[in-house]
Amino acid sequence: MKYKKLHHVGIIVDDLQRAIERFSGFGFSCKEVRELKEAGVRIAFFPLGDSLIELLHFDKSQEGSVGSEKGGINHLCFEVEDIDAAIRAFEENGAKLMEGFPKVMGNGRLAFFSPETTENVLIEVLQE
Numbered sequence: 001m002k003y004k005k006l007h008h009v010g011i012i013v014d015d016l017q018r019a020i021e022r023f024s025g026f027g028f029s030c031k032e033v034r035e036l037k038e039a040g041v042r043i044a045f046f047p048l049g050d051s052l053i054e055l056l057h058f059d060k061s062q063e064g065s066v067g068s069e070k071g072g073i074n075h076l077c078f079e080v081e082d083i084d085a086a087i088r089a090f091e092e093n094g095a096k097l098m099e100g101f102p103k104v105m106g107n108g109r110l111a112f113f114s115p116e117t118t119e120n121v122l123i124e125v126l127q128e
Contacts, residue, residue, distance in 0.1 A: 001080065001082070001085045001086050001088075001089040002080065002081050002082075003078050003079070003080055004078075004079040004080060004081060005050050005051060005078075005079050006051050006076065006077070006078060006079075007051060007052065007077040007078060007079035007126050008045075008051055008052035008053065008054045008077045009051070009052075009053055009054070009073060009075075009076060009077075010054045010056050010073070010074040010075045010076075010077065010124075011053065011054065011055055011056065011072065011073055011074060012056050012057075012058065012071055012072065012074045013055050013056065013057055013071070014057070014071065015057070016033070016042055016044060016055060016057035019044070019055045019057075020033070020044050020055065023044075023046055023053070023055065028046040028048070028053065029046065029047070030044050030045065030046055031045045031046065031047050032044075032045045033045075034106070036105065036106055038105070039105065040058055040059035041056050041057065041058050041059065042056075042057045043055065043056050043057075043106075056074060074122060075112070075121075075122035075123065075124050076121060076122070076123055076124070077110075077123075077124040077125070077126050078123070078124070078125050078126070079125075079126050079127070079128065080125050080126065080127055081127070082127065083102060083109050083110070083111060083125055083126070083127035086111075086125045086127075087102065087111055087125070090113055090118075090123075090125070094117055095113040095114070095117045095118050095123075096113060096114045096116075096117040097111055097112075097113060097114075098111075098112040098113060098114055107126075107128055108126050108127050108128035109126070109127045110124055110125065110126045110127075111124065111125050112124050113125075
């Protein structure tokens with residue numbers, strides 16, 4: 001399996017507009033805000049070199065969706081060349097794919113692994 005890069009770090013926020021303003025004040029530029037209705041989340045994208053910082057605001061009615069916990073770093077996303085090979089490698093090493101994944105969502109095909117099987121880190125792999 002070949003990793004291309006750390007694609008993004010996802011950070012959950014309580015107030016997306018306030019967080020956008022704050023990160024902009026820190027010197028980051030918001031490239032886009034996107035709503036993924038199927039996941040109940042609005043995401044602000046801040047480019048950082050070849051990677052992104054994603055500020056995530058979950059709809060309160062979406063409790064229990066992928067990573068809808070409160071505050072802080074939510075997940076790490078690694079861009080891969082072949083998502084099927086990445087999934088096999090993770091599973092061969094004890095990681096458990098979360099229910100409903102892989103699937104096409106947002107900007108590519110992605111999969112999340114249960115944190116209890118990945119050293120308590122929510123890991124996403126993405127093939128754009």
